Amino acid sequence: MTQTILYARVSTADQNLDHQLSQATAAGFIIDDVVSDHGVSGISVPLAERPNGRRLFDKLRQGDTLVVRWVDRLGRNYQDVTDTIRHFMRQGVVIKTVINNLTFDGATRDPMQEAVRDALIAFMAATAQAQAEAIKEAQKAGIEAAKGDRERYRGKKPTYDRGGLDKVRDMLATGSGTSEIAKAVGVSRQTVLRIKSDPAAAETALARWGL
Incomplete structure (x- = not known):
């Protein structure tokens, strides 16, 4: 029996995970289970090394769907995010995002569709890392200014x-x-x-x- 799992993550202790589930539900996803990491950096800690993120590698099976608010919940490191998405696609898992309603599916064998899909994965992973670096620089500037x-x-x-x-x-x-x-x-x-x-x-x- 296939399942739909939401993975949620926040990087600081004062953030709340609830709105990520609320957003997914509001977007029409029927969530069977939620796996979440609280207070874990998406930059320095790969998904496979997070307390609960690593559970996804055991829980997800062929035909399952992994839902995330956006790819930055999987991580903000380009290599880790692209490796993670491709790993799950090879396992027959479909990855869907709440924001932009994107689907990453490894089932396609059409080379043009594969090229577009892989380019989009790379772009989104790079954007997630770039955003993280911009936030870090803004925080650094704020500290210096203070x-x-x-x-x-x-x-x-x-x-x-x-x-x-x-x-x-x-x-x-x-x-x-x-x-x-x-x-x-x-x-x-x-x-x-x-x-x-x-x-x-x-x-x-x-x-x-x-x-």
């Missing part, structure tokens, strides 16, 4: 925390409206628009305040 006259450089404290910023990004990526996001996260519409227009500045603001 040195010295701390109150002068920190500016106004953000009305959102790490979990709130991630939720705004998730909802923006799935096409949610500004008012809907503001209500769900508990911030103003202006805050949502600022995050949308300059996500790096939002990261910097969190770093300046140590959030």
Whole structure:
């Protein structure tokens, strides 16, 4: 009997995993089981070395479906993400994303379809790593700016925390409206628009305040 498993991951202790399941359910996925890792980096810890991520390699069988919010939940390292997706496809597992509703299936034998699929996997994995590096640089810049006259450089404290910023990004990526996001996260519409227009500045603001 085939199963659909959601893999969810957050990298810090103050983030919440619940919205990843809520998003998957809202997108129409019927989830049989959830495997999750809490407070685990997607950059430095490969999926196979995470406390629960490694369980996927034992649980998933041919015909099963692995659902993730986006490929960055599998990891933010290009090589690890591409190796992981290709491993599961070789096992006959279908990988689906909630955001963008993408499907990666190893069943196709058409060379053109394979080429398009592999190029998309590579692009998304590279994007996940690039985003991680951009976040790291923004945080570094925020920390540097906060040195010295701390109150002068920190500016106004953000009305959102790490979990709130991630939720705004998730909802923006799935096409949610500004008012809907503001209500769900508990911030103003202006805050949502600022995050949308300059996500790096939002990261910097969190770093300046140590959030």
